[in-house]
Amino acid sequence: MLIAGHTHRPRFPDKGAPHYFNDGSCVHPRCITGIEIQYGEITLIKWWVKSNDDGALYISREVLVEPEKLQSFF
Template identity: 50%
Template sequence: CIHPRGITGIEIVKGEIMLVDWRIRPNDEGELRISKKIIRGPEPIINYQFD
């Protein structure tokens, strides 16, 4: 999902799946930085495999 302030998506890393939110946020000095927040997970991807 893409919106004006960032991207929400699913990441799969080293056999684990997680829901993440990438945003543009200011740091303490007011500089804009890209930050990642894990919304849910990580969980083993094998939990989501169906036969």
């Protein structure tokens, strides 16, 4: 398993592919992508700036790839 980062290309392996993960980038002006490892699962996520109907800004969390058990990669 290889977890890398800051290539500006988020990556989560397909089934049967080499176990290469990339968290993407944290320098885009309106969003960042990342990898969360929690409770034995790994997830590719994106946080980005959104605005609601009255124009107020807030941070939204979006799951890009559903969580998978880390154990399934070993």
